[in-house]
Amino acid sequence: MALLAFAGNSVLCRLALGEQSIDAGSFTVIRLLSGIITLTLLWYFSGMLSEPKSKHKQVAIPAGRGSWSAALMLFIYAITFSYAYISLDTGTGALILFGAVQITMILVNWIKGGRLRWPEWLGLFLAFGGFVYLLAPLLSTPSVSGFLLMTASGIAWGLYTLKGRSSQRPLADTHFNFLRTLPLLLISMLFLLDSGYLTVNGIVLAVLSGSLASGVGYAIWYLALNGLSAVQAAVLQLLVPVIAALGGVVFAAEEISLRLIIASLMVLGGILLVVLGRYYLSVLSAEKETGGDG
Structure with missing residues (x-):
């Protein structure tokens, strides 16, 4: 569900900015404000103010309050994402974004002492290869500003994701x-007083992006991260362009190309190796230690 939301977010952003229905700054402000309103309502009506008990220990789970560092990463991701897509096409933007996400998350995991085993390396290269193969026809030489902005967006999103792995x-x-992010949004609004422009269509797309694809989608992503390693979370996101392409087949009557089939198999196969590889090697190691009796 989270990956579906990510794919929808990219589509909504491209529709709004590609058709010049709204400027990038206003899109980001409305997107995050819509997310704030939606999440506030969900948080209030879900009874999150109560103190649930852990299933295993009779202690209260710490109340979730987020963090200023995560909020800063969220804002940097959103604002640079919007401005980057002004000068980047969809394929090039996706490649830079998810490439930066993979490098950031895997590098931070390595610095913290995490090491990839050979099935995870193989799965990573296979999935990323399929990702690049799918987007190859859409790639073009990026502008320097677009490249830097989207790289910053990918790094920020990678760090935001890593912070969510400890969320209870x-x-x-x-x-x-x-x-x-509200103080940063208020500051941003001051710079948009003279340069911002809005249309009804642009506002609607920004609200949908913020309330559903971002607000609800990111909450689901934080929930999913509890059962994923950093590497698994990084590689799984490579599935987003595949989902978007399949959405075009289902909802826009686009043809199923051989490239889409091959790329999908590569990405899914790579994800399978990353998700199951470490577990499979652990089982083999345990069986060797017990003489194969297990």
């Missing part, structure tokens, strides 16, 4: 992360 209250943490 995904909805509450996501809510407060969005809420903490």
Whole structure:
């Protein structure tokens, strides 16, 4: 569900900015404000103010309050994402974004002592190869500003994702992360007084992006991260362009190309290796230690 939201976010952003229905700054402000309103309502009506008990220990789970650092990463991701797509096409933007996400998350995991085993390396290269193969016909030489902005967006999103892996209250943490962007949004609005432009279509797309694809989608992502390693979370996001392409087949009557089939198999196969590889090697190692009796 989170990956579906990510794919929808890219589509909504491209529709709004590609058709010049709204400027990038206003799109970001409305997107995050819509996320704040939606998440506040969800957080309030879900009863997240109560103190749930852990299933295994009779202690209260710490209340989710997000963090200022996560909020800063969220804002940097959103604002640079919007401005980058002004000068980048969809394929090139996706390649830079998800490439930066993979490098950031895997590098931070390595610095913290995490090491990839050979099935994870193989899965990573296979999935990324399929990702590049799918987008190859759409790639063009990026502008320097677009490249730098989208790289910054990918790094920020990678760090925001890593912060969510320790979340015990995904909805509450996501809510407060969005809420903490409010001071930065107010500052941004001051710069948009003279340069911003709006249309009804642009506002609607920004609201949909913020409320559903961002607000709800990011809360689900934080929930999913509890069961994923950093590498698994990084590689799984390579599935987003494949989902978007399949959405074009289902909803826009686009043809299923051989390239889409091959790329999908490569990405899915790579994800399978990353998700199951470490577990499979652990099982083999345990069996060797017990003489194969297990």
